[in-house]
Amino acid sequence: MTQRKLYLGPLTDSRRWDMVTIRSDDVIVVTPPKSGTTWMQTIVALLLSGDPDIEPELSVKMPWVDIRIREMAEVAARLEAMPHRRSMKSHTPLDGLPLHDKAQYICVFRHPLDAHFSFRSHVRNIPMSWFDHWYPEDDPDGVTFRRFLDGGPEGFDTDAMPLVK
Template identity: 40%
Template sequence: MRTPVHRYRSDDEDSARWTGFPFRAGDIVISTRSKSGTTWMQMICALLVLRTPELPAPLTELSPWLDWLVESRDAVYGRLAAQPHRRFIKTHTPLDGVPIDPRVHYVVVARHPLDLAVSLYHQAANLDRARLAELTGQPAPAGPPRARPPVERWLSSWVDREVDPRAELDSLPGVLMHLSDAWTRRHEPNVELVHYDDLLADLGGEMRRLADRWGLPAPGSELVEAATFGRMRERADRLAPDTLGVFRDRQAFFRQGASGQGRDLLDGAARARYEARTATLAPPDLLTWLHR
């Protein structure tokens, strides 16, 4: 087993919580950037493993976010140790910060960065910052929230921001760093890359492909239907990653789930800047696959 090379830390995450985690053969680690299909992939895994759309517990309990500091490490480890079925574990840590075990499967979901960013913008308005600060032991935010710029202006500034990708993982450099690392591992037998748009275009086909790769039975139509965006939004109380009251509205977590909105919000000059910038941040074959 290879120990993590990089440690990723923020106010509410610490990838060091992976160190010493007792993996089991067949475990599935879901490594994604925020708003890239994390909950969707957790649901797909739950359906493929448990074989029923009637999950025995809320999705976030079945598939905990291991490196989230809101819940103690011991509590997360204990809950996973008690699970008798194949486990599927959430992380927003790139694979170079997670122990790589040959007995374990790793799946990385990629979404067009502009669509990811638009979803981030809207999710920010749905977060209860005071509750999040309370759960992570941070100072409560003071004063009224700052007025946010329109999404078009915010998205253009997100494209242009110069940041350390390892410190700002949800920046454009951070997103492409995460995906570039996964791209270099795509031929490893226990690493799968999944494109968000492939899930939109052929959910059943992608679920069957993953089931085959992971040695699980192929899903029937009932399981595929349970993984559709509409059905998941209907069951937001059980599926949204929020058992501790971090979201103002759980159903709003499942906002649209569509593709193409990010590109449509940029004018020609901003799109050109985006294309030039991404060309410096990721290999061309990854960008061709990501932007198709």
């Protein structure tokens, strides 16, 4: 695949992957939000370390590359400095990621309705009001659910989780 699709939203940016040099032994966990990402990252951490008591520190040791919260130069430098087999996380669909022939991509999916309602619950626990527009607490007309059913995966308007991801 030569041309990657752009996935860009207020929270994520697939172009951040341009600063990551993929190694042939990398493991990249690719999931839509609320579809088993942390669960799979923990399994990968256990498999790579061989230590059942490992403290995975997922956000540091297995960074979410797409998220804009951390400076990408710092994330890329931390990844580059890792001498061991690395693992990373992405919520970007595969057509937006750099694909390396020998790297391993683990894709996990969950029933879309379960993921949607889990995500709605998840954003209620985030102390940031900017999700309120996309996921209002009261939604008597079902706008949030309709957006989920009809939304495109590109994320240009939101980082909401549409069905087609």
